[in-house]
Amino acid sequence: MTRTKLERNVLLQPYLKWAGGKRQLLPEIRKYLPKKYNTYYEPFVGAGAVLFDLQPSRLVINDVNIELINTYKIIKSKDGVEALINLLKEHNSQHSKEYFYMIRDEDRKDDYKNKSDVEKAARLIYLNKTCFNGLFRVNSQGQFNVPFGNYKNPKIVNDIVIKAVHKYLNSADSFITNQDFEEVLKTAKKGDFIYLDPPYDPVSDTSSFTGYSLNGFSKEDQLRLRDMCVELDKRGCKFLLSNSATPFIKDIYNEKGFNIKTVSAKRNINSVASKRGKIDEVLVMNYVNEEKP
Structure with missing residues (x-):
């Protein structure tokens, strides 16, 4: 079964500013979205830029940040x-x-x-x-x-935006939860689409943003997420993952044969003004030929 499209709400957008938010990357992400899927999952929802742009009719959103959820x-x-x-x-x-x-x-x-x-x-x-x-x-x-x-x-x-989000979450078949990503994705099945936007692998030892939650997101967590992507692929799910274009991230997904695209994204949130601007990121997916002209 494929999704039934809701009437598009042009007022729908993030109601928060968020480090790592995907507004600037949306033009690239749109190129690689699957044409058809059943339930949409976003285990690291953050401010929801991709969610509110895509506006799926069936969704499961999650974040480890309990205050955010x-x-x-x-x-x-x-x-x-x-x-x-x-x-x-x-x-x-x-x-x-x-x-x-x-x-x-x-x-x-x-x-x-x-x-x-x-x-x-x-x-x-x-x-x-x-x-x-x-x-x-x-x-x-x-x-x-x-x-x-x-x-x-x-x-x-x-x-206006808050009421638009309220209307959307109630018009769609939506489920909101606060768990580890592995727990959330236990129910994902064949035909579902998962967008993954974890805390990024730091591009240097000093660039790690660890204050988002008490536990942070380690190299071991990145590997655990990679293994979950392998599991999702086996189940017949489609996934699209965003991360920094570090050798570590490219290596762990390359070795599993996933499709990797390098894209440039503008970053406005950084404590050092000189470090704001365009940086390379990767989009990783387990499908090909989905790019839209």
């Missing part, structure tokens, strides 16, 4: 989305450098665990829109530690 669940819920927008308006009305650090420091207090899911979702979105470079980074205690962004007019309340 909480925002998706709140936006999908009928009562949660309105409460979220109202809380974001409150944050917007009080926004200042001092207010930012007060909200940022909430997860350093014992009563943070007593906050509601919608309060936590509003906090994450507020901090994401107002912190430096839109990063999500936590320290070894799991506390958000990105400094103030000092933007003149940050777009804290984008209710």
Whole structure:
């Protein structure tokens, strides 16, 4: 069975800024998307640039970041989305450098665990829109530690986009979860399509972005993901994977005979301004002749 297309929503786009987001790479990714598939899986969904561009009618999205996944669940819920927008308006009305650090420091207090899911979702979105470079980074205690962004007019309340995401997640057959990628992909079967956008293999010893989750994503995790791609291929699934064009990544997928395309992507999120710009990445897939003119 192939997917039934939903009516395309032109308002649908990421509601967060995200390190490694795929907006800049979308023109390349579109070239290699399968023409037909059943359920769409995205185990490392992040801000969802590919998801919201593709707009599949059946989807399973996941991320190891529990705070991030909480925002998706709140936006999908009928009562949660309105409460979220109202809380974001409150944050917007009080926004200042001092207010930012007060909200940022909430997860350093014992009563943070007593906050509601919608309060936590509003906090994450507020901090994401107002912190430096839109990063999500936590320290070894799991506390958000990105400094103030000092933007003149940050777009804290984008209710049009949030409502578009709410409508889409409820119009589609959508399942949202917070697990390890291996657990999520246990249910993927023949005819399904999986887009994989893991934390990238660092291009140097100093470039690793490890603060996204407490556990990071190691070379062993990259190999575990590669082995999962082999398993998906055996099941008759199609997968497309993005990663940095390091010798390690190219070697581990080359040795399994997968199709590898090198593409250039623009990166705007980096703490060092001189390191922002075009860098080589790879798209790895287990199919050929899918490129669209």
